[in-house]
Amino acid sequence: MQNKKANRSLKENDRDLTIVQAMREALREEMYRDQKVFVIGEDVRIGGSFLFTLGMFDEFGPERIINTPISEVGFIGLAIGAAIQGLRPIVDFQYSDFLLTAFDQIAQQGSKLRYMSGGQVKIPLVFQLPTGASGRGAQHANSIEGILFHLPGIKIVTPATPYDAKGLFKSAVRDDNMVFFCVHKLLYGSKGRQLVQSNISKGFVPEEEYLIPLGVGEVKREGTDVTVVANLLMLHRVMNAAEELAKEGISIEIIDPRTLVPFDTDLVVNSVKKTGRLLIVEESNERGGWGAQVAADIAARAISYLDAPILRLATPDVPIPYSPVLESAVIPNKQKIIDMIIRLTKK
């Protein structure tokens, strides 16, 4: 085994990992635990785009780290078929944007075959999906989780910290449904890639096995004045905003849903009962974004606890522009978040 080699960069007690390191650990553990698990995707032999499978080819060989031609429809369909017959594929994407070329396999096949067959088939299948904008123009900047959110029959996971990524990934691999595991392109921390700076972008990950169930959110910061629900990159921006707001005496409670489907609505309801104010921040385009669903659910379940209208901050309904000036003008940033929260406290 070449475990040692892959772990060499980590000192014995240095358990502060990036998301991609945590995911790699989860993958390795699951690959050893269950021989039915394998990874399939483009250039996974050399690690894939975000080095998720770095070192795995040497460790597990070509039968379990399967390099594909550039045939997204083909290998997603193949993974669905293999899952139907009892294997547990993980499909690795270089950029989740390319998933859209195979949307039929997702929206029409994988997500519906169980239902249409009256429950005869199971499709245990994980998609590893780098999502969001990272300075590459409109076609490499989709918030794929927002596009997928409308589909019945699938689960969507959006981890934002290394600890969450590991525990959630292991649960995703063990789930018997199609799970879309979306990680923001600026959160992996892969070598040679930009990593967003925040106090949670790297973090302690225990060596012992643990699982985080899908559908359970977490309060990432406790507060009393405003509840802010945010995920992925937006969570980090909200965390950074919270530091500044604290200096001005505004205390925000930050909730990371961690999975969009299933969604931990109870956690938000309970928080809103305390704060009376709610802001939802997401990188997806605003129209029909997941935040709209959360707003509707909270309005339905907790409107009597609210002291102000529910506010949303999302990317306006435009494709993502290339110029960094424009990109940061459309995607919610720290300043916009701060302004919105201040506005909300004044209502």
Next chain:
Amino acid sequence: MKIRKPEPPKNKSITGYEVNLLEEMYRRMYRIRKFELMVNTQFLKGNIPGTIHLSHGQEASAVGACLALNEDDFITITHRGHGQAIAKGLSTKSIMAELFGKATGCCKGKGGSLHIGNMSVGVLPAIAIVGASSPIAAGMAFAFKRKESKQIVCNFFGDGTANKGDWHEALNLAAIWSLPVIFLCENNLYGVSTHFSDVFPIENIADRAPAYGMPGITIYGNDPIIVYEEVLEAAKRARSGKGPTLVECLTYRQGGHKRDDPATYRPKEEVDAWLKQDPIPNFRERLLKDNRFSDENLKAIEQEIDVEIAEAVEFAQNSPMLSISLALEDVYAE
């Protein structure tokens, strides 16, 4: 558009084949024919909602192919899949009930005509999006290969499907990984109203096979024995690890594309020529030339099937309406 008339090869002698096999070929073809015509009747009576795509005329391809497979092999089927499913052994009762939208149907009434199937007999519930089943079929074959189960997959599709990107990607994947899958094209010359020759700059679809590095063959698809032999050969290849084969069966649908299609876009001389090559009476005639079969013999089979189909309708009709709570079930596996 180039008129393509059937070119049946000289009939092969059937003496070398076992009575059981020949009888089963006839029984299944006749069962499909009766079933399809009954579905049409029931549809016109208003007992079947939605739409139907009937396969009568194409029975020999479905039956020849499925009889060459083992029981634990799998097939994937299309929007025109009643015949393929019956050929593989799915009960006419459970399909009819499915078409009637009853919980006793093969997919609990949640699939309908476009999604019939049952895993217990090796029929993946039908995929009605043209081309989408080919990668999934390759994936099931991938799992069989990995599990060394010796099972194979037969992916049914029509001529129109061979112009879909999904299909191309699937053939390439199956070929590079030597997957145990048979790509079985029922070339009935039309994709809805569009004639084969208008959308293929080549003589045969199987001509594409070499480009994917797999063998391909075009055969007369209205003779169950010819189809059986070729699929048996392809199955042997697949099972022994040699990878996929593309088998193109030339056949013809006797009806329109779907429920309300009079198919007037087809030239009369083409229709007439193919109707003369009806696989069922032709095969019956051949059986009767063999002294192991008699008219009574075959009539008994026919009667047995006539009763079965009538009972299927009765079963579908008498099955209780399903509980609406079913609508919210089976979205996720627990």
